[in-house]
Amino acid sequence: MRIGLQTWGTEGDIAPFVVLAEGLQRAGHQVTLVHTSLDDGEHPRRLAGTGVVVHRVGGPFGRSVDPYALTTSASPTWQLRALLARFHEPIAAELLEAGEALCRDNDIVVGHMLSRTLHTAALVNDTPRVSVAFSPQAIPGVLPPLGRSLGAWADAALWRLGDAVMTRTLYPVSERLQRQRGLPAFGSLLTEGFRSPVLNLVAASPALIPVLEAPATVVTGAWTPSASLQEPALEEEVAAFLRAGSPPVHLTFGSCTTYAARDAWSLMKGAVERAGVRAIVQVDPALGRVNGHTDLLVLHRAPHAALFPRCAAVVHHGGAGTTHAVARAGAPSVVVPHGFDQPWWARRLHALGVAPRPLPRRSATADLLAGRIREVLNTASYTRTAGQLRSRMDDERGVAAAVDAIGRLARG
Structure with a gap:
């Protein structure tokens, strides 16, 4: 089976995909990893000699802009918006091109839930896409949006409000590229973009997170390196x-x-x-x-x-x-x-x-x-x-x- 992986972010977003790539390769699959490292980490170099094909898109970004300096707001939504505006949307066309190549050349693609352009590429090429989250907080509607429940009605209303704001504001360039491919924009980024209709992996320990009940979702446990990595x-x-x-x-x-x-x-x-x-x-x-x-x-x-x-x-x-x-x-x-x-x-x-x-x-x-x-x-x-x-x-x-x-x- 040919499997393409795409991830974007800092070390905590790149390293687990390196571990997964090596695990899939050891299981007999042909694996390609496309990564965008905001902190210019070297984790993908550990795959040398494993047979995994590695490509980098975007960067190096150097230290001219600190992703964490963008967290002046206490709101995770506005923190994410600032991060994407600086590091994702300016290279959205490159990311989409890399995602389309992955979809053409592989039977299945597996992507970080924030890899918005891979979602578009999978739709264009009718390629099954697996979405990966490292925190259950990112799964829409499953946990209270503010960390503690305000009641079922209030939690649901806050999720809807957050979804509306994120759908309109997080990925303006990526949305335009999707429309240029002849596809409608997402009505809901949380349910149509971040999640996959076929499989969602939560790479977190069941011992650390609340019990999750969500469709097409598997809590795998964290992806820890094998001895070789x-x-x-x-x-x-x-x-x-x-x-x-x-x-x-x-x-x-x-x-x-x-x-x-x-x-x-x-x-x-x-x-x-x-x-x-x-x-x-x-x-x-x-x-x-x-x-x-x-x-x-x-x-x-x-x-x-x-x-x-x-x-x-x-x-x-x-x-x-x-x-x-x-x-x-x-x-x-x-x-x-x-x-x-x-x-x-x-x-x-x-x-x-x-x-x-x-x-x-x-x-x-x-x-x-x-x-x-x-x-x-x-x-x-x-x-x-x-x-x-x-x-x-x-x-x-x-x-x-x-x-x-x-x-x-x-x-x-």
């Missing part, structure tokens, strides 16, 4: 630091740190000093000079699967990938959400009892973050509950479940 073992400097004392707190804001690195370093360093804890901070070492700090290690990158289980807690931004990595490690979290779906994951971890109340990045200070760190370390229930959550996730095989679901669709 795993990052290397811990460097000796990190291993030595871990051996030298008590389990540290790890602080990382993932791809968010790519841009506002200096501010992130100032916040994290100040919080660590005020909390008085051993810590490993993930930031550009050129910024993070720590002469004389024997209890503070700065590194540019570390393999999450190897490091997180050895940490007392992890301070992170609440991206879907990092959230799952911390939960699989059995570590409690302190979540500093920056935008997009991160506030939802932050609230979810708090509701599950593995993290204190979220500390939004726009209101975070070193003192407040230090307080959250002390709370998570001094409250035994966070660590105990995190261990129980890890046990519930141990048997999940997200990639295998996704490959199986796609295979069933292909077989009809």
